[in-house]
Amino acid sequence: MKSDVSAPPNGLRVMTIATIVLTAIGFVLAMFVARTDVDQGDVQRLFYFHMPSFFGAFVAFIATVVGGVNYLRTRQNRWDTLALAGVEVGLVLAFINLLTGSVWARPIWNTWWTWDARLTSAAIMCLTYAAYLMLRSGIENPEKRRVFASVYGIVSITTAVLTLVIIRIVPNTIHPAVIGPSPQNAEGAFEFSQNVALALGPNFIIWGFLIPITLMWWRIRLQNRADVVQLRKIEALAEG
Amino acid sequence: MTTPLWRTVFSIIRKDLRAELRSRELVSTMVLFALLSVLVFSFALELDRTARQEVVNGILWVTLVFASILGLNRSLATERELGGMDAMMISPIPRMAIYLGKMVGNFLFVLVVGLVLLPIMTILYNMVLIQIPLIATLILGVFGLASIGTLLAAMTAQTRSRETLLPIAMLPVIIPLLLVVIAAASTVLKGDDAWNWIAVLGLVDAIYAALGLLLFEYVIED
Numbered sequence: 001m002k003s004d005v006s007a008p009p010n011g012l013r014v015m016t017i018a019t020i021v022l023t024a025i026g027f028v029l030a031m032f033v034a035r036t037d038v039d040q041g042d043v044q045r046l047f048y049f050h051m052p053s054f055f056g057a058f059v060a061f062i063a064t065v066v067g068g069v070n071y072l073r074t075r076q077n078r079w080d081t082l083a084l085a086g087v088e089v090g091l092v093l094a095f096i097n098l099l100t101g102s103v104w105a106r107p108i109w110n111t112w113w114t115w116d117a118r119l120t121s122a123a124i125m126c127l128t129y130a131a132y133l134m135l136r137s138g139i140e141n142p143e144k145r146r147v148f149a150s151v152y153g154i155v156s157i158t159t160a161v162l163t164l165v166i167i168r169i170v171p172n173t174i175h176p177a178v179i180g181p182s183p184q185n186a187e188g189a190f191e192f193s194q195n196v197a198l199a200l201g202p203n204f205i206i207w208g209f210l211i212p213i214t215l216m217w218w219r220i221r222l223q224n225r226a227d228v229v230q231l232r233k234i235e236a237l238a239e240g
Numbered sequence: 241m242t243t244p245l246w247r248t249v250f251s252i253i254r255k256d257l258r259a260e261l262r263s264r265e266l267v268s269t270m271v272l273f274a275l276l277s278v279l280v281f282s283f284a285l286e287l288d289r290t291a292r293q294e295v296v297n298g299i300l301w302v303t304l305v306f307a308s309i310l311g312l313n314r315s316l317a318t319e320r321e322l323g324g325m326d327a328m329m330i331s332p333i334p335r336m337a338i339y340l341g342k343m344v345g346n347f348l349f350v351l352v353v354g355l356v357l358l359p360i361m362t363i364l365y366n367m368v369l370i371q372i373p374l375i376a377t378l379i380l381g382v383f384g385l386a387s388i389g390t391l392l393a394a395m396t397a398q399t400r401s402r403e404t405l406l407p408i409a410m411l412p413v414i415i416p417l418l419l420v421v422i423a424a425a426s427t428v429l430k431g432d433d434a435w436n437w438i439a440v441l442g443l444v445d446a447i448y449a450a451l452g453l454l455l456f457e458y459v460i461e462d
Contacts, residue, residue, distance in 0.1 A: 047421065072458050121415065128412035135409055136397040148395045151455045155388070155413055162416045169421075169440075 012217050013042040018207070019214045026203040032057070033201035039188055043107050044190060048199045052207030053093045054122075054163075060090030060212045061112045061160045068150035078220070079225070080146040083153045084136070085219035087129050089212050094126050109174065110189040117170040123165040245340075248333040254343025255346075256315075260349065266314055270307040270353045277303040278361060292365045297425040300357060300369075301381070304444035308350045308385045312393040313403050315346055320385045320397050329460065339390060342425060343449075347386035354378045373428045373438065381421040388413060395459045405420040417444050432453060 008016075030048035037044035042184075067083030101119070102112050113119065132152050139145040167173045167186075176189035191194070260266055281299045285291065319325045320341070330340050358378070362369045389410055396405040424437035 072455075099434055117419075119418075124412050124415045131408045135395070135399070135405065137406050140400065144398065146462070147458050148399075151391070151395065151459055152409065155391070155451055158451075159412060159415055162419075168398075170423075191395050217410065232265075 003219060012214075012221070013113075015210070015214045015217065019210045022202070022206050026206045029135065029199045029202055035195050041106060041187065041220045043104055045199075046104045046212065047190075048102045049207060050097060050104065050205045051200070052102065052204045055204065055208035056212040057090040057093035057097060057125075057161055058164065059208060060086040060093060060216060061157055063212075063216060064090065064153040065157050068153040071150045071188050077146065078152060078200075078224075081149060081223045082216070084223065085216040087153065088219060089134050089215045091126065091129050091133075092215075093212060094122070094129070094206070098122060098126065099136040104188075113177060115200050116175055116176070117173045118163065118175040121159065121166050125159040125163050132156060241396065243331075243333050243337075245334055245337050247342045248337035249344070252328070253344050256341070256345035259347070260345075264276065265350050266311050267349050269408050270316070270349065273310055274303050274307045274357055275360070277306065277384065278357065278364065280430050282364070284392055287365075289366075289462045291313045292367065296361065296365050296367060296369070297429065300361060300425075303357065303419055304350065304354055304383065304410070305414065306407075307353050308382070308389055309336050309347070309407050311349050311353075312386075312389045312410075313397070313406050314347055315342065315349075316390070316393040316397040317402065325460065326377045335457035335460065336453055339394075340388065340401075342394075343386050343390040343452065345420045346390055347383055349377065350382045350386060354382055367429070371428060373413070373434050374425060376438055377421060377434070377441065379427065380445055381417065384417040384421075384441070384448050385414060387445065388417070391452040391456055391459065394456065398459075417441075417448065420444055443462065 010051055026048075029106045030045050034045065034048070038043055057201050064086035067079045067081070067086060071079035071083065101122075105114070106112050132149065136145055136149050136154050139148055167177050174185050174187045176186040260285075278299060281287075281303070286294060287295065315327075321326075321398045325338075339459075345436045355378070358375070389406075392409050392413070393406055396402060396409055397404050420437060420441045425439055427434035427437055
């Protein structure tokens with residue numbers, strides 16, 4: 001683990017610049033290049049961020065599972081740091097997902113929020129990971145905190161998977177599906193044309209992978225720095 | 241030399257049952273709570289005949305979930321306070337056996353609550369709840385609650401805030417289970433065939449039980 005106070009590594013720099021530039025390009029593609037939807041108008045453009053940000057959250061939560069499993073196996077702190085970064089980044093992306101969905105639903109479904117199966121399960125997913133953070137803060141012993149957080153992070157993925165598959169198993173949802181046929185009662189589905197694919201593809205890679213990975217990397221770095229500070233504090237106290 | 245898994249599991253279950261038969265602390269608290277909850281719901285929701293049909297499953301399961309949280313908290317906290325957990329940790333038994341023993345015990349206690357509620361709600365709400373598919377749903381649903389609940393309660397019993405943390409940790413995680421349980425139970429009450437849903441419920445149970453078996457040894461180590 002790095003302990004010196006230095007500039008970010010080159011890989012992280014490249015990733016950060018690439019993410020910022022590509023996010024801007026993706027934004028332009030979604031907002032100006034893709035043509036306006038015939039039925040829904042401009043508000044449909046939110047979709048280009050809505051669905052990719054959910055996948056970004058999912059990727060981050062998968063990172064939490066990977067971190068949790070490896071921490072339990074190896075007991076190296078860096079895996080727990082990865083798990084924590086996954087939860088925090090995933091939560092932010094999940095909130096972006098909820099927010100864009102809510103703004104889109106206002107004109108299309110005529111409501112900010114409805115207790116539809118998928119909306120409910122997405123909200124539950126957010127609450128589960130909020131509970132993860134509460135569980136962490138409730139345990140003082142750092143060793144125990146890491147173990148419990150790993151276990152809870154692994155268990156929590158069930159709610160993310162549920163959110164992913166729920167529109168296929170609950171028949172009366174109004175949430176449209178992007179891949180494959182939408183449910184019978186879905187409201188606000190639109191044709192998956194080349195035009196949509198042009199804006200969705202890049203944004204999917206940017207929001208689904210680049211943004212979560214870059215943010216997690218920064219978060220892990222921050223945590224490592226904080227650990228170093230903690231260590232130095234203890235050393236200083238021991239000397240004084 | 242470790243004691244064989246099943247013998248250990250059965251002796252832990254026997255210990256829990258004996259303690260419960262002597263104190264009658266856990267089940268009586270849970271049953272009393274459950275009855276109060278059912279009554280509170282029927283006052284709060286001002287149920288008429290049609291409304292009852294739609295919410296009866298919801299009332300049953302919300303009540304069972306909260307009753308199980310009550311029971312799980314006590315079951316694992318007592319084990320810690322009275323040193324039962326330490327005793328089990330130093331005995332030459334597989335860690336998995338502790339999980340299975342505690343889980344089956346909790347399962348049986350909550351199941352008793354459910355089995356008490358079914359006839360009472362049948363009378364109070366004037367609906368036939370004692371049907372084979374509904375009882376199967378009850379057994380599998382309570383099994384799921386106990387399997388994930390025992391894992392989480394073993395963790396939260398060791399935290400600072402204890403009793404308050406279990407519902408926060410448990411409620412979001414059991415939503416998938418609850419969703420399938422309610423779907424199965426509503427299908428039964430509508431008079432349709434619900435065995436598909438009950439099969440899905442079995443799958444959810446299997447996932448929870450696998451998570452519990454795999455992860456429990458990590459949460460009780462010291």
